[in-house]
Amino acid sequence: MSKETTSRINVLKTYKLYIGGAFPRTESGRYDRQTNAKGDLVANICRASRKDFRNAMVAARKAQRGWAARSAFNRSQILYRMAEMLESRSATFERALEDAAGYKKKDAAAEVATAIDRLVWYAGWCDKFTQLFGNTNPVASAHFNFTFPEAMGVVTVLAPKSAPLLGLISTFAPVIVGGNSTIVVVDNDAPTIAIELAEVLATSDLPGGVVNILTGRRDELTPHIGSHMDLDAIFAVGSDKDEERALSIAATESIKRTKFIDDRSASEWRDADAQSPYMILPFIEFKTAWHPIGGVAGGGGAY
Amino acid sequence: MAPGPRPLRCTSKDTPVTAKKTTKSKKTTKPPGSDTPHALLYGDLWDYAPAPESTGHTRFEKKYGHFIGGEFVAGKDHFKSINPATEEPIAEFASADAAMVDKAVKAARKAHKVWGKMRGSERAKYLFRIARMIQERSRELAVLESMDGGKPIRESRDVDIPLVAAHFFHYAGWADKLEYAFPGARVSSVGVAGQIIPWNFPLLMAAWKIAPALATGNTVVLKPAETTPLTAMKLAEIIAEAGLPPGVVNIVNGAGKTGAAIVDHPDIDKIAFTGSTDVGKIIQRAIAGTGKRLTLELGGKGANIIFADAAIDQAVEGIINGIFFNQGHVCCAGSRLLVQESVHDEVVAKLKLRIESLIVGDPLDKNTDIGAINSKEQLGRIKALVDAGASEGATMHQSSCALPDRGYFFRPTFFTGVSQSHRIAQEEIFGPVLSVLTFRTPDEAVAKANNTPYGLSAGVWTDKGSRLFEMAGALRAGVIWGNTFNKFDPTSPFGGYKESGFGREGGRQGLLPYLEVR
Numbered sequence: 028m029s030k031e032t033t034s035r036i037n038v039l040k041t042y043k044l045y046i047g048g049a050f051p052r053t054e055s056g057r058y059d060r061q062t063n064a065k066g067d068l069v070a071n072i073c074r075a076s077r078k079d080f081r082n083a084m085v086a087a088r089k090a091q092r093g094w095a096a097r098s099a100f101n102r103s104q105i106l107y108r109m110a111e112m113l114e115s116r117s118a119t120f121e122r123a124l125e126d127a128a129g130y131k132k133k134d135a136a137a138e139v140a141t142a143i144d145r146l147v148w149y150a151g152w153c154d155k156f157t158q159l160f161g162n163t164n165p166v167a168s169a170h171f172n173f174t175f176p177e178a179m180g181v182v183t184v185l186a187p188k189s190a191p192l193l194g195l196i197s198t199f200a201p202v203i204v205g206g207n208s209t210i211v212v213v214d215n216d217a218p219t220i221a222i223e224l225a226e227v228l229a230t231s232d233l234p235g236g237v238v239n240i241l242t243g244r245r246d247e248l249t250p251h252i253g254s255h256m257d258l259d260a261i262f263a264v265g266s267d268k269d270e271e272r273a274l275s276i277a278a279t280e281s282i283k284r285t286k287f288i289d290d291r292s293a294s295e296w297r298d299a300d301a302q303s304p305y306m307i308l309p310f311i312e313f314k315t316a317w318h319p320i321g322g323v324a325g326g327g328g329a330y
Numbered sequence: 331m332a333p334g335p336r337p338l339r340c341t342s343k344d345t346p347v348t349a350k351k352t353t354k355s356k357k358t359t360k361p362p363g364s365d366t367p368h369a370l371l372y373g374d375l376w377d378y379a380p381a382p383e384s385t386g387h388t389r390f391e392k393k394y395g396h397f398i399g400g401e402f403v404a405g406k407d408h409f410k411s412i413n414p415a416t417e418e419p420i421a422e423f424a425s426a427d428a429a430m431v432d433k434a435v436k437a438a439r440k441a442h443k444v445w446g447k448m449r450g451s452e453r454a455k456y457l458f459r460i461a462r463m464i465q466e467r468s469r470e471l472a473v474l475e476s477m478d479g480g481k482p483i484r485e486s487r488d489v490d491i492p493l494v495a496a497h498f499f500h501y502a503g504w505a506d507k508l509e510y511a512f513p514g515a516r517v518s519s520v521g522v523a524g525q526i527i528p529w530n531f532p533l534l535m536a537a538w539k540i541a542p543a544l545a546t547g548n549t550v551v552l553k554p555a556e557t558t559p560l561t562a563m564k565l566a567e568i569i570a571e572a573g574l575p576p577g578v579v580n581i582v583n584g585a586g587k588t589g590a591a592i593v594d595h596p597d598i599d600k601i602a603f604t605g606s607t608d609v610g611k612i613i614q615r616a617i618a619g620t621g622k623r624l625t626l627e628l629g630g631k632g633a634n635i636i637f638a639d640a641a642i643d644q645a646v647e648g649i650i651n652g653i654f655f656n657q658g659h660v661c662c663a664g665s666r667l668l669v670q671e672s673v674h675d676e677v678v679a680k681l682k683l684r685i686e687s688l689i690v691g692d693p694l695d696k697n698t699d700i701g702a703i704n705s706k707e708q709l710g711r712i713k714a715l716v717d718a719g720a721s722e723g724a725t726m727h728q729s730s731c732a733l734p735d736r737g738y739f740f741r742p743t744f745f746t747g748v749s750q751s752h753r754i755a756q757e758e759i760f761g762p763v764l765s766v767l768t769f770r771t772p773d774e775a776v777a778k779a780n781n782t783p784y785g786l787s788a789g790v791w792t793d794k795g796s797r798l799f800e801m802a803g804a805l806r807a808g809v810i811w812g813n814t815f816n817k818f819d820p821t822s823p824f825g826g827y828k829e830s831g832f833g834r835e836g837g838r839q840g841l842l843p844y845l846e847v848r
Contacts, residue, residue: 159513164837166819167496174823174839177803259828272619279614281783282607282626282829305515305847313839315823316802318812 042070042218044079044242045225047086048235054078059243061219064129070219075243077251080210083239084257087181087208090236095178095206099154106150106200109231110143116227117143120192120220128191128217134293141297142193148302149200156204156307169320176311178206179284180259183252185245186213187264190296191220197296198264199238201306207259208237212252214245246270253277260310265290284309378689381696383483388470390560395424396583397566399437400576405430405583411559414480414702415693415737423559426582431551431591434580438522438549439597441577446519446547448575450506457502457544459572464495467568471533471561476693478560479532480702480738481656483694493818494537497836500820501541504841508546511838517845519547520623521599524592526613528605529555529704530659530760535604536562538835540579541820546844548600549578551592556585557705593617602843603627604661607758607784607829625833625843627661627825629758630786633779634664634815635769635801638673640791644813646680649764652789652815654688654742657700658762659708661830662787664815666755667744667766668775674768678727678746681766685729685742692734700762703738712740712761719745719754724765750781758784772797776804785827789815808834 043050055076061069073079094102113120117139124135161175182202187194195211202209213221225240241248249270252261254277261274261283271287278285286309291301395405405424413420426434445453464471468491475486508517523543527535532554543550554562562581569579582588586609593601593616600623603613607628617624634652636645652664669677693701703709720726724745733739744764748755754765769775779788788807792798802810808826811817818824823834833843 160839162838164819164821164823166817166822168817168819170814170817172819172822174837268619275618276615279611279618282611282614282628282831284832303515305512308842308847312808312827313823313825313834314802314808314810315837316810316812317814317817317822318798319814 040070042072042222042242044073044075045222045229045238045240046079046083046236047090047239048229050225050229053243054082061127061217063127069127069217072218072222072242075212075241075248077248079241079243080248080251080255083210083241084181084255086236087210087239088257090234091178091181091206091208094203094208094234094237099157102204102206103150103153105232106146106153106204109227109233110146110150112227112231113139113143113146120223123217123220123223124192127219130293137297138190138193138293142196145193145196145302146200149204152201152204152304152307156304156311159304160308160311160313164315166317170317171320172315172317174313174315176205177314179310179312180207181257182207182209182260182262182310183258184209184211185249185252185261185263185266186211186215186221187290187296188215189290190293191215191217192224193293193296194264194290195221195224197301198262202262202310203237205307205311207310208239210239210241212245212248213240213242218242249274250277253283254280256281258283260284260286262286262310264288286310378697380692382692383473383476383487383694383696385473385477385694388473390421390474390564393422394559394563394583396426396430396434397563397570397579397581398430398434398577399580400570400574402566409556409585411478411557412705413477414557414704415734417736417738420478421560423556423563423583425584426553426588426591428591431582431588431595434551434582435522435524435595435597437577437580438551441575442519442521442549444575445544445549445578446521448547450508450547453544453547454502454505456572456574457498457505457541460568460574461495461498461502463568463572464491464498467564468492468495471564473694474564475533475561476701479529479558480693480704482698482701483696484698485656489818490531490534493820494533497534497537497820498541501545501840504542505545508841508845511841512845512847516848517546520844520846521548522597523548523550523600523602523844524595524598525550525552525602526589526592526605527552527554529558530656530661532558533561533565536565539602539604542835542840543602543844544578546841548844549580551580551582551598553582553584553588553592556583559583590616596620598622600624600844602833607831610831623843625825626831627833627835628786628829628831629784630661630663630826630830631666631756631758631782631784632662632664632787632789632807633666633668633805634789635668635775635779635791636670636673636677637772637790637792637794637797638670639793640813641793642673642676642680645791646677646684648789648791648813648815649677649681650684650688653744653764654700654762655816657703657740659704659760660816661758662809662816662824663760664787664789665759665764666779667764668769668778669766670775671768671770674766678766681744682727685727685744686731688729688731688742690729690731690733690739690741700742703740703761706738708760709738709740712759712763715754715757715759715761716743716763719748719752719763719765722752722754724748724752724754750778756782772801776801780806783829786825786830787811
């Protein structure tokens, strides 16, 4: 009997999409090649189609009401849980940033650390932004009147090109803090990291469908995103003029809300001003409610 | 603001706008729609004496151009603004072309260098001044508003103009407190705002647009609606008399073309529009990719939801106020009545009775509940949709009251047997026409209420607090009125969800559209 070699071969991971809490392949069967800085193949990643987006839209819509209906405290704990899960996998993400995205060790560690801290930071906003943005209104008539923020609904995030981990977290976290569900479209040089992150989300008690992640080609998907009649808002990072114009025009059909912001460099995404409660603001609706105040005999404003 | 409770009668008022008498005798025993005979409807024993508000004290020009750079400038291509109650022209107004709009934008840009840098405490004092001067001239403004737009004097006097003054007063106080509005953020003005407003609340909409824009250090180019430009010109007069730096407020007259010239002007930083959803979409499309900021306050098809446990008499008053306030020319009107099945017949009977007692006629008469439809075109749109309601199979109920011989009037109307797919349940009628639908469970009420592309307002009538909160949370609309309807206040943010637009007007949140928040 000949002698067997002892070396073993790695098990490669198949990277799929993240829709409704599950990891389906793209229905289109198409793929894009992700290579590292040296040009070696990292993975064949899914090239999401219009149909995948529509499936994600259905999942996001289904999940949104339940997510918004959860207590703010519960949403807060779930975002915090994401941070916990990310912390326990920090070494994995650091290595992934180095191997797949060509980060230096120091930068990889900084991005992962900031990403975890940012999740913790936004986790804390879940039960606070309502008080920051809402208020009672001293109307001149005998009514109790108050204004409070509500979720907008389903928001598509066109994620930054840079900072494959932190860019994602910095953009979808403020969206879901407000009770929205989201479809994150990832078109960057290391989309495998987004799917690694999906594995974190899938094990963080986050209800399926609250965050959906599609890898693929942004320019191919944006026309369908802009014109989808059930989508409430679009949060686009780093759009050029043409994309901004095309999305804005398509958005008019159902009066979608749009928010365009510039992309940042990977290190700028780590800056303190890359997180703000005012990132929550574009994705909430203000609701104002009135009710008459009765005139109880002997009642009055002051005693 | 609501047409208040009044004796049961159908009016045929002797006012300058004369109306033919109708036969009233039939109601002395059994008014239409009433299941219980009334022994005596004392309103049938006498008529209301005419109580017209005099117009002699008002001053206005026969011909207006525009207000640019602090001065009234002559224009061309004049059109007439008609008194919709008499069909007689009131005054002529010029139409601003692109060159005139450009002149206004340049004046606003120049003024922003002054106004944007002025200390907030000084801006505040100008706005307080405007508020006070509006109060001083409120009677004149109310009369002119009713003459030009057709709304009852009782509403322009008691609702519109007081709210106009209050709006300026409220935002005046914000001008020097902006750094406290949004904790942790740095705020600055946006620049020049182009503002286009509708004809249903002419001066109030001007106040909603101008006051927050000025408080936050912006300058404006405002276009009033072409059927109701008169009070905007009076406001310009007040602004000039208040001594505002020239160009801070510029008002250009004209119709859609003038509006388009504002929207398309490259040196405008922000567009604020109140009007129809169709035009809102055109504007959103027109500025796509330009970087201009936008707020839209568009149409609505508000649901007014009546639960069986509600105080029915109060709810009926709320329904009446919800749909007949300002002839139903209200974007947040409660134009879809969702009534719980078990009280449907009772509510409908009371509604039939109640619409008979609404006084339709001369807007300037202090007894009038429902004034003139704003324009011939609008009257045509209302009639077309009412015809559609009838032809689609809904049952029409209309007041039997007489209408004046002249002017644009429409009887208070409601439809029963309306299904969700009917045009009168889906499209904004913007007139005194109510569609009645029914529901059994709260879930069904929510589903039906939310089953429209709009999301501006909703009303809920119930005696049960927990249900009210539940409904308030589940309804997708920007303003929820619980056991009340059509209430407005400068401190209370107003604006829509979904295709009713975005952005809020009123209160702290109403500052956001006019601020850069960093």
